[in-house]
Amino acid sequence: xxxxxxxxxxxxxxxxxxxxxxxxxxxxxxxxxxxxxxxxxxxxxxxxxxxxxxxxxxxxxxxxxxxxxxxxxxxxxxxxxxxxxxxxxxxxxxxxxxxxxxxxxxxxxxxxxxxxxxxxxxxxxxxxxxxxxxxxxxxxxxxxxxxxxxxxxxxxxxxxxxxxxxxxxxxxxxxxxxxxxxxxxxxxxxxxxxxxxxxxxxxxxxxxxxxxxxxxxxxxxxxxxxxxxxxxxxxxxxxxxxxxxxxxxxxxxxxxxxxxxxxxxxxxxxxxxxxxxxxxxxxxxxxxxxxxxxxxxxxxxxxxxxxxxxxxxxxxxxxxxxxxxxxxxxxxxxxxxxxxxxxxxxxxxxxxxxxxxxxxxxxxxxxxxxxxxxxxxxxxxxxxxxxxxxxxxxxxxxxxxxxxxxxxxxxxxxxxxxxxxxxxxxxxxxxxxxxxxxxxxxxxxxxxxxxxxxxxxxxxxxxx
Amino acid sequence: xxxxxxxxxxxxxxxxxxxxxxxxxxxxxxxxxxxxxxxxxxxxxxxxxxxxxxxxxxxxxxxxxxxxxxxxxxxxxxxxxxxxxxxxxxxxxxxxxxxxxxxxxxxxxxxxxxxxxxxxxxxxxxxxxxxxxxxxxxxxxxxxxxxxxxxxxxxxxxxxxxxxxxxxxxxxxxxxxxxxxxxxxxxxxxxxxxxxxxxxxxxxxxxxxxxxxxxxxxxxxxxxxxxxxxxxxxxxxxxxxxxxxxxxxxxxxxxxxxxxxxxxxxxxxxxxxxxxxxxxxxxxxxxxxxxxxxxxxxxxxxxxxxxxxxxxxxxxxxxxxxxxxxxxxxxxxxxxxxxxxxxxxxxxxxxxxxxxxxxxxxxxxxxxxxxxxxxxxxxxxxxxxxxxxxxxxxxxxxxxxxxxxxxxxxxxxxxxxxxxxxxxxxxxxxxxxxxxxxxxxxxxxxxxxxxxxxxxxxxxxxxx
Numbered sequence: 001x002x003x004x005x006x007x008x009x010x011x012x013x014x015x016x017x018x019x020x021x022x023x024x025x026x027x028x029x030x031x032x033x034x035x036x037x038x039x040x041x042x043x044x045x046x047x048x049x050x051x052x053x054x055x056x057x058x059x060x061x062x063x064x065x066x067x068x069x070x071x072x073x074x075x076x077x078x079x080x081x082x083x084x085x086x087x088x089x090x091x092x093x094x095x096x097x098x099x100x101x102x103x104x105x106x107x108x109x110x111x112x113x114x115x116x117x118x119x120x121x122x123x124x125x126x127x128x129x130x131x132x133x134x135x136x137x138x139x140x141x142x143x144x145x146x147x148x149x150x151x152x153x154x155x156x157x158x159x160x161x162x163x164x165x166x167x168x169x170x171x172x173x174x175x176x177x178x179x180x181x182x183x184x185x186x187x188x189x190x191x192x193x194x195x196x197x198x199x200x201x202x203x204x205x206x207x208x209x210x211x212x213x214x215x216x217x218x219x220x221x222x223x224x225x226x227x228x229x230x231x232x233x234x235x236x237x238x239x240x241x242x243x244x245x246x247x248x249x250x251x252x253x254x255x256x257x258x259x260x261x262x263x264x265x266x267x268x269x270x271x272x273x274x275x276x277x278x279x280x281x282x283x284x285x286x287x288x289x290x291x292x293x294x295x296x297x298x299x300x301x302x303x304x305x306x307x308x309x310x311x312x313x314x315x316x317x318x319x320x321x322x323x324x325x326x327x328x329x330x331x332x333x334x335x336x337x338x339x340x341x342x343x344x345x346x347x348x349x350x351x352x353x354x355x356x357x358x359x360x361x362x363x364x365x366x367x368x369x370x371x372x373x374x375x376x377x378x379x380x381x382x383x384x385x386x387x388x389x390x391x392x393x394x395x396x397x398x399x400x401x402x403x404x405x406x407x408x409x410x411x412x413x414x415x416x417x418x419x420x421x422x423x424x425x426x427x428x429x430x431x432x433x434x435x436x437x438x439x440x441x442x443x444x445x446x447x448x449x450x451x452x453x454x455x456x457x458x459x460x461x462x463x464x
Numbered sequence: 465x466x467x468x469x470x471x472x473x474x475x476x477x478x479x480x481x482x483x484x485x486x487x488x489x490x491x492x493x494x495x496x497x498x499x500x501x502x503x504x505x506x507x508x509x510x511x512x513x514x515x516x517x518x519x520x521x522x523x524x525x526x527x528x529x530x531x532x533x534x535x536x537x538x539x540x541x542x543x544x545x546x547x548x549x550x551x552x553x554x555x556x557x558x559x560x561x562x563x564x565x566x567x568x569x570x571x572x573x574x575x576x577x578x579x580x581x582x583x584x585x586x587x588x589x590x591x592x593x594x595x596x597x598x599x600x601x602x603x604x605x606x607x608x609x610x611x612x613x614x615x616x617x618x619x620x621x622x623x624x625x626x627x628x629x630x631x632x633x634x635x636x637x638x639x640x641x642x643x644x645x646x647x648x649x650x651x652x653x654x655x656x657x658x659x660x661x662x663x664x665x666x667x668x669x670x671x672x673x674x675x676x677x678x679x680x681x682x683x684x685x686x687x688x689x690x691x692x693x694x695x696x697x698x699x700x701x702x703x704x705x706x707x708x709x710x711x712x713x714x715x716x717x718x719x720x721x722x723x724x725x726x727x728x729x730x731x732x733x734x735x736x737x738x739x740x741x742x743x744x745x746x747x748x749x750x751x752x753x754x755x756x757x758x759x760x761x762x763x764x765x766x767x768x769x770x771x772x773x774x775x776x777x778x779x780x781x782x783x784x785x786x787x788x789x790x791x792x793x794x795x796x797x798x799x800x801x802x803x804x805x806x807x808x809x810x811x812x813x814x815x816x817x818x819x820x821x822x823x824x825x826x827x828x829x830x831x832x833x834x835x836x837x838x839x840x841x842x843x844x845x846x847x848x849x850x851x852x853x854x855x856x857x858x859x860x861x862x863x864x865x866x867x868x869x870x871x872x873x874x875x876x877x878x879x880x881x882x883x884x885x886x887x888x889x890x891x892x893x894x895x896x897x898x899x900x901x902x903x904x905x906x907x908x909x910x911x912x913x914x915x916x917x918x919x920x921x922x923x924x925x926x927x928x
Contacts (some may be wrong), residue, residue, distance in 0.1 A: 182751055186650030287646055368927065378925065424926045431925050461842065461895050462888045463832065 004029060008143060008158035010133045011035075011165035014108070015306030015323040017115035017127075019164055021065050022327055024122035026334065031156070032125070033145055035132035035165075040113045050196065051227045051235050053078075053214070053317030054106040056408040061324035064331060067118060074111060075104035076228045082213035088268035092213060093383070096399070097390025101406040103214070103317060105227040133170040136161060138178070138298040143170075160341050161302045164323075167291055169308035175298070183293065190288040190313060190367065192222070193249050194239050197279040199272050201232025208272040209234070214317075217266050218370060221245050224266055236273070237314075239288075249285050288313045290360050296349045300341030303348070305330065310356035315366040316404060318359050322412070326352065355412040362404060362416055382426045384437045385444060392441045397448075418452070421459070425451035468493055472607060472622035474597045475499075475629035478572070479770030479787040481579035481591075483628060485529050486791055488586035490798065495620070496589070497609055499596035499629075504577045514660065515691045515699050517542075517678070517781030518570040520872040525788035528795060531582060538575060539568035540692045546677035552732035556677060557847070560863070561854025565870040567678070567781060569691040597634040600625060602762040603644070607634075624805050625766045628787075631755055633772035639762070647757065654752040654777060654831065656686070657713050658703050661743040663736050665696025672736040673698070678781075681730050682834060685709050688730055700737070701778075703752075713749050752777045754824050760813045764805030767812070769794065774820035779830040780868060782823050786876070790816065819876040826868060826880055846890045848901045849908060856905045861912075882916075885923070889915035 007023055009016050012034035020030045054075060062071045079102045080094035095102055119125050130148040137143070142157050163171035175183045199208050207228060209215060215226040215234070221241060226234040241248045247261045255277045262270040270276060291311040296304040306323035329352050330344075337343040369379075389397040398407055400419025407415060425448050429435040435444050471487055473480050476498035484494045518539060526535045543566045544558035559566055583589050594612040601607070606621050627635035639647045663672050671692060673679060679690040679698070685705060690698040705712045711725045719741045726734040734740060755775040760768040770787035793816050794808075801807040833843075853861040862871060864883025871879060889912050893899040899908050 182653040182753075184650075184652040184753075186648075186652065186756075188648040188650065189646040289646075289648075292650075424922065427925050428922050431922070458888065458892050458895070461891050 005159040006031065008033070008156055008161045010136075010143060010161065010163040010169075010171065011306075011308070012112075012116060012127055012129070013164060013166060013306070014112055014115065014320055015326060016164035017112060017119055018061060018065065018324060018327050019162060019305065019330070020125055020127070021115060021119040021122075022331055024119060024125045025065065026331075027124075029124045030119075030122075030126070031158070032119075032127040033131040033133060033143075033156070034127065034129050035148070036129065038116075038127075038129045039109055040116065050108045051105045051229055052108050052111075052320045053227070054104040054111075055317065055321055055405050057318070057328075057405075058321040058324040060408050061328050064328055065118070067114065070114060071106070071111065074106050074114070074230070076106075076230065077102050077104055077212055078214045078227070079212055080214070082210055082215045084215060084217045084266070084268055086219070086265065086267075090210075090268075094387065096402050096406060097387045097392075098394045098402075098406075101402060103405060105214070105229070107229060108320075110230075133163075133165060136163065136171045136174045136302060138171070138174060138302040139180070141301040160300060163302065163304050163308045164306045166307045167289065167311035169304060171302055172291075172293060172304055172308055175293070175304075181295070181298070183295070185293040186291065188290045190364075191244065192239050192241050192367075193285045193287055194237050194314075195249070195280060195285050196283050197236040197238060197273065197276055199226060199234040199236055199269075200275060205232045207232050207234070216370075217269060219265055222247075222265075223370065224269060226269075236269070242285075252280070255281075290364060292357060292360060294349070294353060296353070297342075297345035300343075300345060303345045310353075310360060312356075312360045312363045313367060314363070315370060316359065316363040318363065318404065318412075322356060322359050325408075326356075358411070358413040358416040359404070362400075362412065362419075378427060378430055381430055381437055382423070385426060385430075385435070385448075388437070388441055389445055389448070393445055397445060417456070417459075421452045421455040422448065424455055428455075469623040470495065472497070472620055472625045474600075474607060474625065474627040474633075474635065475770075475772070476576075476580060476591055476593070477628060477630060477770070478576055478579065478784055479790060480626075480628035481576060481583055482525060482529065482788060482791050483626060483769065483794070484589055484591070485579055485583040485586075486795055488583060488589045489529065490795075491588075493588045494583075494586075494590070495622070496583075496591040497595040497597060497607075497620070498591065498593050499612070500593065502580075502591075502593045503573055504580065514572045515569045515693055516572050516575075516784045517691070518568040518575075519781065519785055519869050521782070521792075521869075522785040522788040524872050525792045528792055529582070531578065534578060535570070535575065538570050538578070538694070540570070540694065541566050541568055541676055542678045542691070543676055544678070546674055546679045548679060548681045548730070548732055550683070550729065550731075554674075554732075558851065560866050560870060561851045561856075562858045562866075562870075565866060567869060569678070569693070571693060572784075574694075597627075597629060600627065600635045600638045600766060602635070602638060602642070602766040605765040624764060627766065627768050627772045628770045630771045631753065631775035633768060635766055636755075636757060636768055636772055639757070639768075645759070645762070647759070649757040650755065652754045654828075655708065656703050656705050656831075657749045657751055658701050658778075659713070659744060659749050660747050661700040661702060661737065661740055663690060663698040663700055663733075664739060669696045671696050671698070680834075681733060683729055686711075686729075687834065688733060690733075700733070706749075716744070719745075754828060756821060756824060758813070758817060760817070761806075761809035764807075764809060767809045774817075774824060776820075776824045776827045777831060778827070779834060780823065780827040782827065782868065782876075786820060786823050789872075790820075822875075822877040822880040823868070826864075826876065826883075842891060842894055845894055845901055846887070849890060849894075849899070849912075852901070852905055853909055853912070857909055861909060881920070881923075885916045885919040886912065888919055892919075 006029045009020050009032040012032045016032060020032050023030050062068045080092050082090050082092050084090050120127060131145045134144045134146055141161055142155050143161055144155050146153050163169050176185055202208055211228050217224040222239055224238050226236040228234050243250045252258050258277050258280050262276055290313055296309045305326050312319055330348050333344050333348045337347060386399040400423055403415035403419045429447055429451055435447055470493045473484050473496040476496045480496060484496050487494050526532045544556050546554050546556050548554050584591060595609045598608045598610055605625055606619050607625055608619050610617050627633050640649055666672055675692050681688040686703055688702050690700045692698050707714045716722050722741050722744050726740055754777055760773045769790050776783055794812050797808050797812045801811060850863040864887055867879035867883045893911055893915055899911055
């Protein structure tokens, strides 16, 4: 195998910069082209530092490239959801009955900067900014770029091209428009959009609300969430329908209506967000979409990775983690088939797609769960039972959330199938009055395990 | 309301010509543009007359426009599947335990010609052929056409535009490329393609195999089917993987391999298909895709109907029936909201999309059922029980197939939810040895009904 092969990576976001680093560590020549300016040289003002949930699957990738400790220093642990009701009461709902299981808030910009800097430490890595990919000739393994600085276009050649250029991927578009093969593709939008807002630090630089939680103001058809930043601020996101309900993105058009909306629905948040109106009208309204496609690769020439292959909605906090795990899975397939890109790409997609399809579906499920289920008594009873099971039997029980978030040794698909069956088992047992949260916890564990097995068996027979 | 409104219909296929007829009956001025030549003036040779399955939902539409009797004369009843095994043994599996429930083979061309002729009987209907729609300006309610005869392009204006231009719809493409609103869209291909072949009549003009059945040669990973035509021929379709298995479309490249394939797998069919090699290389290999999208309409300007909105795979025999039922549903909404196209289009999509999504999923399910399940003992036992239930309790039991195909008073979604729960109930009861086909049929009915209710209740609680 020739370790001097030239890899062209389109996009230097989280997935692309991690992939560049890993391929450089493996000895490849890597050229990365990014449409945006170098984020390490642009000034990100306080309160605008967007953050993401970072958890075990993402950490597995950081361990692979030797950055576990450096990333840890960027992380703020969040041990659970802090729920805010309409009266401003709060209560904490931990993510797991096991203490060591928590997620982290991390700055997208800081993490991306670290990965870029680590990748560039390798001589055979070059990262070019302000170069937008317009299309990819996947039959010839070349890509057409526009240089935003010189306003000229140029073509780059490579031994293989990997597109990590996000939900609007140029390579995916070339697959679709090229009509050279049957390309299955879907883009599905929710009827809700999102808007980023902020809770600024106190003048002393302190957090205005509890630091180590993911704050959530669930309101049925819409919700507000907040994740902490290292500088004392929180990044806040409003999820709201475009056109349904009393308040929606289409009718929140004046400072008065925005203020009234927050006064009515999020009075405690409004108190610590005096800047809400300014934020609301300064920031764009974003769409929430899921993208799936297949095949990801064309022969051994080109491959889609990260959001370019599988963009998901943010309701499971797994978008970045899934993209990082892509690189771990890709690396494992490289160990097996290095030297034959077509075999690498084929096996990578075969192994990986079932899992990224699963996390896409789980993320949609969670949107409806958060909206419709959180308030129902039977779901609250179920959650209570699951927390008790995880606490008393940490080795024997993991909820769907734990399987997805903290059990990085199993794939998303396995986590989904087992997690869904468990959920159904507990709900069946509760609705038939066969268990209650006052029962002996060992008896509950046995009944849930047995009912879960039955459901999995019956699903298998029915071909589900 | 102004009954002189001008409706532009793109596509004069089965859905478009039926829609034109119905809107003419309601008093609208209708202009239809079709890319192909007038099929009533082209010569369709024997054996090339493609046929389709016509059943209750399609018939509902024919009744609406007063063509039930005329269509009946084009129909060949098929009472069940005639299964052909590898040894050439055949056995008949009826579609229903109720005698009056059967499906029909009908010629696509004859049916389309009838609808065109009936539509053109109305003075205020004009149908233009050889005019291909290239794009639709949905904001201005205009469409751009290319005239294949004069080679010129022209723009047509209308009060509203309805696109019934099939899976490759120009309007749908304009929605997607226009990026004027969030357009959810999916195209998903199966790894199998299809090829049309034929069984010609005897020299005396008779059928070479049993006329009143849908013939099927199931072979696990691939299959052959045949539907009768009025002229004594059968249209045969081979469903086969593009690249998997010993024989596939990619490696069937010589007359010898095609002949060997048929000799090994379909010896009884080969005997009555001396023309198989000629057909095989003359006819293209078609792809099997599912298309879903949303929204179907832009304001009150434009609307997608039929395959343009929801193309499905052919494994439930419901493609044409679903498109015809679209017109029935649209007509019902017109009765309610006539005069306000935006309300008509909005309510039509709201009512209809859940059902076309359901039949798309059912058709995919059936592909896997036919491939993977038909040969399993538990599925055969289930089918036996269902036939007995339908025969003994025709008022109390209808299988999923019957609910979808013969129960046109309920929607596809309801049929799917109930049908799937019933399937799972019978399989659960069988696998737990709680019923057997030797039991008293009344006891089976009660157990199946009760288990089905439990499954539906549990699914509801789980939010499925």
